[in-house]
Amino acid sequence: MKATYWQRGETLDYTPEKAVENGEVVSLGTRIGVAGGDIKAGELGHLHVVGVFEMPKAASTAITMGAAVYYDAGAGVITTTSASNVPAGYAAAAADANDATVLVKLLG
Incomplete structure (x- = not known):
């Protein structure tokens, strides 16, 4: 088999079925972009x-640095619950339960 270089892979070409806004999280099924x-x-x-x-x-969810995190598309938030949520990556920093946000290192 022979492979031909396509792109770096830090960004991927994407054609949505519905409009997507800058910064919007998009589920790709087994990961997010x-x-x-x-x-x-x-x-x-x-x-x-x-x-x-x-x-x-x-x-009300505390997240430790390095913890696996998931995208809950229904709620539009990152969680530590895998259930039917989409793998997002891991926490790049700890987040206290009262924090509104968390830093997420994408799976890549």
Whole structure:
């Protein structure tokens, strides 16, 4: 088998079915990406799949640095509960239960 270099992979081309706003978290089924700009429905844009992003987290949930975190699309928050949530990556810093956000290192 022969492979041909395509791109660095820090961002991926993405064509959404519905419009996506800059910074919006997008579920890719087994991981997430973050829109790198506004993307109109049916038009090509890009998603960041590498990096550390500040994201809203589930209320009353303390998260330790390095803990696996998941995207709860229904609530629009990061949680430590895997259940039916999408793997997001891991906490790049600790977040107290009363913090509104957590730093997330994407799976990449």
